[in-house]
Amino acid sequence: MVSFDRTIIEPGVVRGEWQRRLEDGRFQCDLCPRFCKLRPGQRGFCFVREAREEGIVLTSYGRASGFVIDPIEKKPLNHFYPGTSILSFGTAGCNLGCRYCQNWDISKARQNDRLTDWAAPDAVADAAVRAGCRSLAFTYNDPVIFAEYAIDCAIAAHARGLKTVAVTAGYITPAARQDFYAHMDAANIDLKAFTQQFYHKLCFADLEPILDTLRWLKHETNVWFEVTTLLIPGQNDSATEIAQLCDWFVQTLGPGVPLHFTAFHPDFKMLDTPPTPSATLSRARRQAKAAGIHHVYTGNVYDKTGQSTYCAQCGERLIGRNWYNLSDWHLDKNGACQSCGAALAGQFAPIPSQWGARRQRVII
Numbered sequence: 001m002v003s004f005d006r007t008i009i010e011p012g013v014v015r016g017e018w019q020r021r022l023e024d025g026r027f028q029c030d031l032c033p034r035f036c037k038l039r040p041g042q043r044g045f046c047f048v049r050e051a052r053e054e055g056i057v058l059t060s061y062g063r064a065s066g067f068v069i070d071p072i073e074k075k076p077l078n079h080f081y082p083g084t085s086i087l088s089f090g091t092a093g094c095n096l097g098c099r100y101c102q103n104w105d106i107s108k109a110r111q112n113d114r115l116t117d118w119a120a121p122d123a124v125a126d127a128a129v130r131a132g133c134r135s136l137a138f139t140y141n142d143p144v145i146f147a148e149y150a151i152d153c154a155i156a157a158h159a160r161g162l163k164t165v166a167v168t169a170g171y172i173t174p175a176a177r178q179d180f181y182a183h184m185d186a187a188n189i190d191l192k193a194f195t196q197q198f199y200h201k202l203c204f205a206d207l208e209p210i211l212d213t214l215r216w217l218k219h220e221t222n223v224w225f226e227v228t229t230l231l232i233p234g235q236n237d238s239a240t241e242i243a244q245l246c247d248w249f250v251q252t253l254g255p256g257v258p259l260h261f262t263a264f265h266p267d268f269k270m271l272d273t274p275p276t277p278s279a280t281l282s283r284a285r286r287q288a289k290a291a292g293i294h295h296v297y298t299g300n301v302y303d304k305t306g307q308s309t310y311c312a313q314c315g316e317r318l319i320g321r322n323w324y325n326l327s328d329w330h331l332d333k334n335g336a337c338q339s340c341g342a343a344l345a346g347q348f349a350p351i352p353s354q355w356g357a358r359r360q361r362v363i364i
Helices: 121-130 144-157 173-179 195-204 208-218 238-255 279-292
Strands: 008-009 013-015 019-021 027-029 049-052 057-058 067-071 085-089 136-137 163-168 186-190 224-231 261-264 296-299 319-320 325-327 361-364
Touching: 013 296, 019 057, 027 057, 057 144, 085 121, 121 136, 121 144, 136 144, 144 163, 144 173, 173 208, 208 224, 208 238, 224 238, 224 279, 238 279, 261 279, 279 296
Parallel strands: 085 136, 136 163, 163 186, 186 224, 224 261, 261 296
Antiparallel strands: 008 013, 013 057, 019 027, 049 057, 067 085, 067 361, 319 325
């Protein structure tokens, strides 16, 4: 178990885990499937992990691009303490190269001067408690690349009774994910598409490691997780691809894992691609439900029907949502349908919170 009393080499720098020295003198980073091989002075694809004479270091430890209180539904997580607030932060860099990244100013940052806030793990957790948050989220850029900092913050959060959430593409090695997810209570995994071509062309990555992470989360852990796919017109939104995704989803993850289809808007290097029509999201949701997935959501659009939660057994609307605001609540104190008694998959408080759509900056 990793302690959050790490030896800091210099402000914002700690020695990284998950590495080995090769016979040619280079260091190999074993954190993600890129397996970057670096000589001293070189940085990995993520930009925040750098080789030095003593090994690979994380150069963004304790430094963040800002701390914000979000609604939990923004992660998006609809079955993990709905209505609660969550203290959210990211750092800089990413281990994917998505051409459409909607947080590109953070994830594609090539300088640590983007990281304006400094906070030790204890300070982060204390701030979440003071703000009345239920959970702490590692998000905005992928927490895999700042895993040491995320783990230490998670340990501090758990010591104070907080839950922890990772919002990630799931691009992590089997060697690292055991340690990383041991400290996470919930996750949203970004399944960007269901073809290797998409991952190779638009993300500079591979599909299979993400599928492997999803299999492992389902069958080897107790982490609550939900899956999100951003539908991009002409790239990953065909009825055929969505059918293949949904069939694999039901067979591998089962019908109870929530699936979110969210709308693309033009950004970063895909400014000429049009936004996702609402009709595409609705069609994908119908396909997924017809394939047997119980809880399918639409996001980044106004769609109360597609954002509400329904009982998989009797069809009763259990949680009404309009973007991040809750309305109906028809769960009993045990998280079961008040009409038929069927349990709803996920983790729920006896009484719903009502943080709503507010977004509040926090200075630590």
